Amino acid sequence: MSAISLTGTLDPNFGWGDDRLHLSPDCRAAVPSGLRGAYACASIGAASVRLVRDPLGLNKLFWAPGRDGGIRVAARPWRLVEAGCAFEEIQAVPCGVVADIDLTGNGQVVTSLDAPRRRPGPDGESGAVEAIARRLRATLDQYCAALAASHPRSRAFVCLSGGLDSTGVLMLAIEHFRDVVAVSFDLLRDHGPPSADRQTAQRLARDFKLPLLEVTPTGDELLDGLDAVLKDGIDWRDFNVHAGLVNHALGRAIASARTAGACLVLTGDLPNEFLVDYHAEELNGRTYYALPKLPTPALQTVLVRGLDTSHREVGPFQAWGLPAVQVYAPAVDRYLELPDSLLADPRRKDNLCRHLFGERIPEYVYTRPKTRAQVGDVEVGRGVLGLCLDRGIDAAALRSRFAELHRLSDASALDRFIRAGRYRAAVPGMSRVP
Numbered sequence: 001m002s003a004i005s006l007t008g009t010l011d012p013n014f015g016w017g018d019d020r021l022h023l024s025p026d027c028r029a030a031v032p033s034g035l036r037g038a039y040a041c042a043s044i045g046a047a048s049v050r051l052v053r054d055p056l057g058l059n060k061l062f063w064a065p066g067r068d069g070g071i072r073v074a075a076r077p078w079r080l081v082e083a084g085c086a087f088e089e090i091q092a093v094p095c096g097v098v099a100d101i102d103l104t105g106n107g108q109v110v111t112s113l114d115a116p117r118r119r120p121g122p123d124g125e126s127g128a129v130e131a132i133a134r135r136l137r138a139t140l141d142q143y144c145a146a147l148a149a150s151h152p153r154s155r156a157f158v159c160l161s162g163g164l165d166s167t168g169v170l171m172l173a174i175e176h177f178r179d180v181v182a183v184s185f186d187l188l189r190d191h192g193p194p195s196a197d198r199q200t201a202q203r204l205a206r207d208f209k210l211p212l213l214e215v216t217p218t219g220d221e222l223l224d225g226l227d228a229v230l231k232d233g234i235d236w237r238d239f240n241v242h243a244g245l246v247n248h249a250l251g252r253a254i255a256s257a258r259t260a261g262a263c264l265v266l267t268g269d270l271p272n273e274f275l276v277d278y279h280a281e282e283l284n285g286r287t288y289y290a291l292p293k294l295p296t297p298a299l300q301t302v303l304v305r306g307l308d309t310s311h312r313e314v315g316p317f318q319a320w321g322l323p324a325v326q327v328y329a330p331a332v333d334r335y336l337e338l339p340d341s342l343l344a345d346p347r348r349k350d351n352l353c354r355h356l357f358g359e360r361i362p363e364y365v366y367t368r369p370k371t372r373a374q375v376g377d378v379e380v381g382r383g384v385l386g387l388c389l390d391r392g393i394d395a396a397a398l399r400s401r402f403a404e405l406h407r408l409s410d411a412s413a414l415d416r417f418i419r420a421g422r423y424r425a426a427v428p429g430m431s432r433v434p
Contacts, residue, residue: 038326108428144177163365236414267326275338354366
């Protein structure tokens with residue numbers, strides 16, 4: 001095979017396996033078969049190359065033929081396009097593979113990592129959920145303790161919406177990190193009170209005596225990040241772009257506020273997929289963020305599989321040079337053990353979090369209505385979704401702009417880039433996903 005080269009830098013690794021962190025971008029050593037968390041690497045030598053990507057596809061890794069006849073590898077498709085690769089030829093390294101490629105012509109050896117699979121416990125078994133919650137919390141504590149030990153001088157910025165997931169991360173951060181700052185998003189408005197998210201974040205910061213970084217961009221300031229979100233979020237679908245815009249605004253503020261010291265950004269992403277805590281939104285008589293009509297366990301499988309095709313969390317923060325950690329990622333197997341009866345419970349997240357965090361999370365967080373920053377909560381349409389629609393930035397406009405940024409003359413090529421919750425994927429030198 002021709003030479004393989006890396007274009008740009010890869011995202012930081014926060015992998016977890018064999019009860020330890022895997023942070024190094026060099027993956028020439030053994031990779032644990034049960035690797036979890038965000039991890040991607042390209043270890044390139046003169047005679048051989050190793051490519052690795054975590055089983056959920058949280059970290060991204062793409063490749064394409066270069067103009068010089070070699071293979072270029074990058075964390076973002078736009079970097080490959082700027083290096084002269086055709087977008088139509090860009091493929092992802094498949095989720096959950098360790099690909100050892102011999103550049104001297106002796107072929108490839110591809111090993112599959114253990115993929116998370118749904119293994120629900122029996123319904124009705126007394127204490128089953130509590131036992132799973134104990135194992136889940138133990139994994140979260142191990143992971144956060146290891147993160148804090150490996151980053152002893154890092155300030156932990158916690159993205160705090162005031163919902164259960166982000167408040168859980170705040171509780172873990174307070175327990176394991178020395179220096180914690182809560183970060184709250186709200187759109188600037190001409191009148192009316194702050195959003196419920198902002199008010200809850202303010203109350204949590206007061207109650208736990210934490211500094212609160214309030215991020216309140218105007219509509220113009222928020223949308224200034226649109227191109228960066230499309231490129232670094234590697235997605236054009238409206239829900240993921242809107243979430244990415246929030247994270248890009250948070251990243252801009254954190255990058256401006258941080259001192260010369262190191263930092264980590266901790267997010268409460270992923271339990272929405274693991275617990276199927278999504279629903280469509282209605283705005284001005286139209287439905288947005290629609291989901292497939294499937295039984296809850298089947299929808300959980302679809303949502304977890306679809307994590308491959310969005311970088312709405314890590315990408316926008318990395319655009320500001322900020323390492324972002326999806327704290328719940330290592331616990332995916334515990335979530336997939338939860339019985340069907342819990343997934344069918346409308347208050348499943350509340351019930352599980354009470355097992356995980358108990359009274360450590362204040363009651364006013366458990367009882368508040370769920371909101372999304374993309375939608376807003378007091379006036380219809382005052383969130384990011386409404387803002388984008390007011391400016392004419394609908395799903396079609398996002399798709400068109402993504403195609404333009406990646407130098408695509410025919411946007412229909414995007415239908416082949418993302419299909420059934422996966423990026424188009426193969427190992428270099430192989431015609432299809434192993």
